[in-house]
Amino acid sequence: MLWLAIHLPQLALDIFPPMPDDGTALQRPRIVVASHGRGERLALVDALAASLGLKPDMKLSAALALVNELTIHRRKPQAEASALTQLAAWALRFTPTVATVPQTLLLEIGGCLRYFGGLDALRAQVEQGVAAQGYALASAVAPTPLAAQWLACHGDGATVTATAELPTALASLPLTVLALEPAPAQTLRQLGIASLGQLLALPRAGLGRRVGKQLPLALDRALGHAADPRDPFIPPDRFERCIDLDWPVETLEVFVKLAARLLEALDAFLSGRGLGVQTLFFRFTHDDHPASGLRVGIGRPTRRAAEWLAVLRERIVHEQLVAPATSVTLVADTLQLLDGRPLTLFGPQGGQGLPELLLARLGARLGQGAVIGVATVPEHRPERAWREAAPGTAAAALPVGPRPGWLLPEPQPLPWRNERPWHGEPLTCLGRAERIESGWWDGGDVARDYYVAQGESGARYWIFHDCRDGGWWLHGCFA
Template identity: 60%
Template sequence: MVVESAGRLERVVAVDALAQSLGIRAGIGLSAALAFVNELDVHRRKPQAEAEALTALACWAQQFTPTVVIVEPAMLLLEIGGCLRYFGGLDALRGRVEAGLAALGYAAQTGCAPTPLAAGWRAEQGMAGAITELAGVRSGIAPLPLTVLRLDARRHEGLAQLGVSTLAELLALPRAGVGRRFGPEVGLWLDRALGVVADPRTPFVPPDRFVRCIDLDYPFEQVDVFVRLAERLLAELAGYLGGRGLGVQSVAFRFVYDALPASLLDVGFGRPLRRCDDMLAVLRERAGRIVLDAPVFAVELRAERLHELDGQPLSLLDQRQRHGDLPLLLARLRARLGDDAVCRIAAVPDHRPERAWRIAGDGDTGTLQPDLVLGERPGWLLPEPLALAVRDNRPWHDEPLRAIGRAERIESGWWDDGSMVRDYWQAVGPSGRRYWIFQDRHSLGWWLHGVF
């Protein structure tokens, strides 16, 4: 049961089926409700949290249409005429919206009509059928109760005295007489609902950054509870990103405790992502290493560094994106194993093999030279060159080795303490294994440096 303050009193504004079965109705005072049942699960209304949730839903809904209007306290208007074909028709689009809202944990009713008022009224009353033509609006709103007009008590009582309880009965009255007795606003609302008079609305403009916080009535300490909350937050983020044609390469979760300072959890994705499932997969890999310092009272998600993604394929299975999945794989490995357990390698302009590479960060644009990796040098070097025995004038490494191909002479490092003169060869043994060996031109000794 949900209650809100009305002056000094607290009034019931929403009840569940069990409370209704006990005789509790919206509109009565809390004390009256407690007279029915001594023990009730009472939740006090949080207007600010409701407004924040509605704004977050407006961001999420822009993945379906760029034109979203917030109607406080609890309604969104979506102009869908221009996107029906893209989503496969009205039924398909409506199904996606309703399924998405349910996945976010919202109980919602939808209504479809050519005018904002008609659509909103039908949604409030749970009328599932869609009105697709303006000519059908009059009959479509006729059965609705007079309460959808939000009249004040005086006008509502005056119409009730005339026997008017539905819009059909109101529409049957002479418009001029209704205007004189109850004011021009009544007729204006009807004309807007019927499409006779324009009903312009101010579209919602999304924020430049995504910030969403969920305050909890009851704290939690379990990581799996956080993951479920994160799934909801990431789904909202995915809708926001989809509506703006953006992606995000990293996000930050903020945990709010009672007595301790808030803590942060940064999650990187390797490359810009948009789909909730992709972002959630990385977070789940990280879940085993998440530590909550105390019971958590609120979770906030921030996504501030956004990237343009319009025109790029989003599916991880798209063949054109196969190489683009490597950063996501690295992000998942880091999430599971730790940031220091996975690294990238970048090339360094030095001919000496042991100095021709370095560990690179995520933002480093350096890469290994493809001709070195795929050509005559192996992709795997020993930590230190291994001295080889020589038998019958042939180097040995568990088997006799035979040099093949041409030699690559490396003469470098004379300007520092790493001077070398080496002749590198590819070599094979009877087993068929291929090695990278060199002969030091000073000592004439043979060394194993890499394996293909």
């Protein structure tokens, strides 16, 4: 087996979008704080904050004394777990065996290397995909999941493909990669143990008596001496992603920028399983107003963020927020299998969407009632053989003769000249008549012989001869 670990060292910060930059505001250092006893301490700092002397575990009061202009985020463990879940669902496109541990994805890739062009190519695809979703990362490859996790946590990009190489590869790692509980960590410090190499040199039995059995077992699992079964990741049957804001969103134009990030996450979540959605719901929370929402639909299931964003832009033209929003949540409850249908071979061409996307954009801008489709009805009388339907509604084709694309609202009488019907020119009937007799049960009974007729100009029409009064009528035109 071969495991690829993707460690997300900045996950607690990456889940927060940066403040919109209008080009005039100075960039502020960003920090994540968490409750600690009676106060708050820094859990994570960005590069700018670190350059100003801020570091994890510092008291917030001390940090503010050093730097008074900070963007402060409260840590959101639930949002971190949600982001990791959605990344795991995305990773299913590479391998069916995905597992998660805090801040880390574990992918068993030994069986799919050839499919993706080898280890380096697969690793690059995974790294680029994670980075494209806005996450800082460090990766490592090892024959055991725990070794890969520790190496990725250290952040030097190690690649170990043979179990025999693991003791050497792990030896230089600091004990911090183990994420030990305070008591065993203190015991090891008192013993002067600072690296995994020193730890691996200790007798397992004596180590177990001092710090418990879990640490020796973890070492054996990392080295491949003991089994390390992992619960496979099972993706959720719905998508929900929330962005909590430390600044209020006051306009839908700013909301669209946040929505783009949410839609990219949705795209990634769905693509790993071959799924799409047809309806989305955006939920907004407000400080001084009940929660509000915005529903967006499209004519066929899709997962493409660009298509959803195009529809969303049309949808919000005549909308406005009821109040400044403090969080935005995207919900997709009904996931649909795309049945292996290719969206397109080479993606959208020339920026042009499919007909369903155009219909969705028109409906979003004009209102759904302004865009209708047409479906057939099992009725022989042409004027009653159709009905209004939602755009894209499929209906079975009826076994009838040729029908024009344009049917007149009401048949128009045709004059009879020189033994032929006229419509600005003499018309010649082509082929045999199609007899339609129907409607005796509802008082709208008809008896007609329909023909495809052609004028001297080449134009073709759909006409009928009324078997009761002998008149000729125009009922439709062919393209």
